Amino acid sequence: MQLTSVLFAATLLLAQAPQPASDALADQRAQARERYVKVENELGRASLESLSPEQREARARLLEVLDAYVQRADFGVQSIDPLARLPQFVDRDGRRCAIAELLHATGEDALVASVAAQHNTAWIADLSGDPRFLGWLDAHGLALDEAARIQGPPMVSPPAPVTQGGGLLGDVVPPPGSGGGPLSPGGGPSARPGPSSPRGPLTGPGAGPGAPGGMGPRSPGGEEFIAYALTQGDTGWRVWWEYNKLEFLRPNRFELDTGRDDAPGRTFTSQLDFTRRVSSPPLVEALRHRDARIRAAAASALGRFGGPDVVELLQPLLSDTTLAVRDAALLGLGASGRSGAGELLLDLATDGEARGVQDLGQRGRALAIVALGLCRKAGLDASYDAKLADLVRAGSGKLSEEVGVAAMTYAQFSPAPELLVLARELAFDGAQSWPVRSRAIEALQHARDATTLGMLQHLLSGSQMELRRSAALALGEYDHDLVVAGLLTAHDLEKESMTRSYALVSLGRQGGVKARERLVDALDSSDGAERAWAAIGLGILAREAGDPSLASELAPALKRVKLVGERPAYWLALGLARAEGAFEVLSRELVDANDPQARMYAAQALALLGGERAHSILRERLAVERSDLARSQIALALGVLGRREDVEAITKSLAGLGDPMLQRQVASALAFHGTSDALVRLGAMLADEKLDTAVRAAAIDGLGMMLGRTPPLALAATARSSNPTLQPPWLREIYGTTF
Numbered sequence: 001m002q003l004t005s006v007l008f009a010a011t012l013l014l015a016q017a018p019q020p021a022s023d024a025l026a027d028q029r030a031q032a033r034e035r036y037v038k039v040e041n042e043l044g045r046a047s048l049e050s051l052s053p054e055q056r057e058a059r060a061r062l063l064e065v066l067d068a069y070v071q072r073a074d075f076g077v078q079s080i081d082p083l084a085r086l087p088q089f090v091d092r093d094g095r096r097c098a099i100a101e102l103l104h105a106t107g108e109d110a111l112v113a114s115v116a117a118q119h120n121t122a123w124i125a126d127l128s129g130d131p132r133f134l135g136w137l138d139a140h141g142l143a144l145d146e147a148a149r150i151q152g153p154p155m156v157s158p159p160a161p162v163t164q165g166g167g168l169l170g171d172v173v174p175p176p177g178s179g180g181g182p183l184s185p186g187g188g189p190s191a192r193p194g195p196s197s198p199r200g201p202l203t204g205p206g207a208g209p210g211a212p213g214g215m216g217p218r219s220p221g222g223e224e225f226i227a228y229a230l231t232q233g234d235t236g237w238r239v240w241w242e243y244n245k246l247e248f249l250r251p252n253r254f255e256l257d258t259g260r261d262d263a264p265g266r267t268f269t270s271q272l273d274f275t276r277r278v279s280s281p282p283l284v285e286a287l288r289h290r291d292a293r294i295r296a297a298a299a300s301a302l303g304r305f306g307g308p309d310v311v312e313l314l315q316p317l318l319s320d321t322t323l324a325v326r327d328a329a330l331l332g333l334g335a336s337g338r339s340g341a342g343e344l345l346l347d348l349a350t351d352g353e354a355r356g357v358q359d360l361g362q363r364g365r366a367l368a369i370v371a372l373g374l375c376r377k378a379g380l381d382a383s384y385d386a387k388l389a390d391l392v393r394a395g396s397g398k399l400s401e402e403v404g405v406a407a408m409t410y411a412q413f414s415p416a417p418e419l420l421v422l423a424r425e426l427a428f429d430g431a432q433s434w435p436v437r438s439r440a441i442e443a444l445q446h447a448r449d450a451t452t453l454g455m456l457q458h459l460l461s462g463s464q465m466e467l468r469r470s471a472a473l474a475l476g477e478y479d480h481d482l483v484v485a486g487l488l489t490a491h492d493l494e495k496e497s498m499t500r501s502y503a504l505v506s507l508g509r510q511g512g513v514k515a516r517e518r519l520v521d522a523l524d525s526s527d528g529a530e531r532a533w534a535a536i537g538l539g540i541l542a543r544e545a546g547d548p549s550l551a552s553e554l555a556p557a558l559k560r561v562k563l564v565g566e567r568p569a570y571w572l573a574l575g576l577a578r579a580e581g582a583f584e585v586l587s588r589e590l591v592d593a594n595d596p597q598a599r600m601y602a603a604q605a606l607a608l609l610g611g612e613r614a615h616s617i618l619r620e621r622l623a624v625e626r627s628d629l630a631r632s633q634i635a636l637a638l639g640v641l642g643r644r645e646d647v648e649a650i651t652k653s654l655a656g657l658g659d660p661m662l663q664r665q666v667a668s669a670l671a672f673h674g675t676s677d678a679l680v681r682l683g684a685m686l687a688d689e690k691l692d693t694a695v696r697a698a699a700i701d702g703l704g705m706m707l708g709r710t711p712p713l714a715l716a717a718t719a720r721s722s723n724p725t726l727q728p729p730w731l732r733e734i735y736g737t738t739f
Helices: 003-016 021-045 053-072 098-105 109-119 131-139 144-150 237-247 268-286 292-305 310-319 323-336 339-351 361-377 383-394 401-413 417-427 434-446 450-460 465-477 483-493 497-510 513-522 528-545 548-559 564-576 580-592 596-609 612-622 628-641 644-655 660-673 676-687 693-707 714-719 729-735
Strands: 171-173 190-192
Touching: 021 053, 021 144, 021 483, 053 098, 053 131, 098 109, 098 144, 109 131, 131 144, 144 483, 237 497, 237 528, 237 714, 268 292, 268 676, 268 693, 292 310, 292 323, 292 693, 310 323, 310 339, 323 339, 323 361, 323 729, 339 361, 339 383, 361 383, 361 401, 361 714, 361 729, 383 401, 383 417, 401 417, 401 434, 401 714, 401 729, 417 434, 417 450, 434 450, 434 465, 450 465, 450 483, 465 483, 465 497, 483 497, 483 513, 497 513, 497 528, 513 528, 528 548, 528 564, 548 564, 548 580, 564 580, 564 596, 580 596, 580 612, 596 612, 596 628, 612 628, 612 644, 628 644, 628 660, 644 660, 644 676, 644 693, 660 676, 660 693, 676 693, 714 729
Parallel strands: none
Antiparallel strands: none
16 A cells, blocks of 8 residues: 555544544444434335235334334444444344344344354345345345345444554455345455555646537647636636536537439438548548647547458557547557457557557557557457456556556446456556556446445445445436445445545436435535535436426525635536526626626527527527627537527638637537538538638538448547546547547
């Protein structure tokens, strides 16, 4: 473990040291009782219509036992890991957890003893495959997710340094493969050394996927072009939104006009292929352009829609003198989906060299792996999943951070079984760096089994803050009936504000009555930042459920917001919820807000809201908006809405921008528009050699988005539900592309 990690953990320990043992346990006991009271209220509100009279009677007796347990408050205590919420069925002094107490009260001491002996740190997810436990639940009228809510971790004995191998104990986790089925011997936890020190809070440029509308990649000249700089105070919902907004602000499907309906042989596919063929020659010529921005854009576009010779065309650019061009060539090869590209990228991923290509180094290897994931997404055969897993395992011991992060990004493109197994191994391997473990945890969102869910719950309650954050985000995407219960318990007990906030937004993704209740309650939190996260969570929940009535909770909450900087979170929530009554406040902020960034969020919220009035106010505002940032986002909003009459206005706004990053965003707005008119405008910019080079490069990128054989923004999708504080700079740079 690195020294900084030891000092970080030691600081937490010393901060708690002055508190007497009795006071520390008293505080935890009060918090535990508060959580159990919430759970009792939830159980009391549950519908019992499906239960038989016998089940209802047995359930009522169990709830009496639970209430007595809560009133007695003789909760278990663990000292295995003083910084973790580690479950224990029975503690070392014989105290039972709540579920074990209910089992004991109904004569199931043999089952309690079996669990305690074989899997004492089991979460309910770990027991969900045991027929004895499931039979007991059914007989007593309890649902599995209710049992998951009843179970709570024990209190922690007053923190004290726990050493292993000369350092503080990093995290206590079950070994990969334990739990999640009938109990088996040897399923207890194992202690592993903690990971290396994390990076500090995410600040400054490069803070999220930038295309379109956020942080961008480095320009060919090396300087950063950004739409706006995120600061120390922006490590909350703004950063999350930059990483996740393209889930909701989506490009329109490209519709190419094919002429008369009765024209023989003129189909959408044939016309699109013709358009690709006629667009390719000028791009091939552009690969030799003196300006690196043009070369990079052409490589990107040709990779997306070029012909069978695309591999031969792009391979020479892997030796270009400019990093941005080499990156675009690698990603273009990936977007092609060609088998020849797959072979070349695998060679580069193995040792950074291939067929005369210079050594690309660890960063180049990593980018080749991500490009291979793009290639897999674009149709490369499934055999590459096992090849990549073998490649990673061949480097035994600690991986280079670049290769580990890249491999887990590939797993987001193709969550094949062999890659999910690898992700589980890396997530719990204390020898790996924090970014590798974090990315592995995020890849586990694609699993669906109870075993992996139990592992994510251990990480969510573990001692490592950054890993808890990643687990909270991954669980938002996890498809399992017990996820909500785990997130609710984590939100009940978690002290770290960002992890609590991530739990809230993940509850919004999961949806359902219990998630809605918690989010509505959180709107009344004393913490203004948490209220903003709860609003976004409710917006997501409402959008997924098709329930705009949730605006009745969001609109009054917005009126209570005192911090001006938190208001845009509520605007986005109202847009996500498609709240019809939100138009007045959103249109007012679009026009009157003093901060261009606030007007940017108002424009995005109106795009999410949709409808004629939203379109009308956005179109009016584009004509008079003076801020380049706000104008670019209004153009993007109009692109999302996709009205044919807006192509001219969007094109004019592109010509009036001076920042290349914003220019690319407006070119993306034309690509988002998805019409033949937009394609014609982009094609005209490609052909106009008198046009400013940066504008022309942006137009080429927009063409690549529209004409590509696979949907754009696949890379941005892998950034969704990821922990931004642990994103390596090279990954944040490529998240700024439109691949």
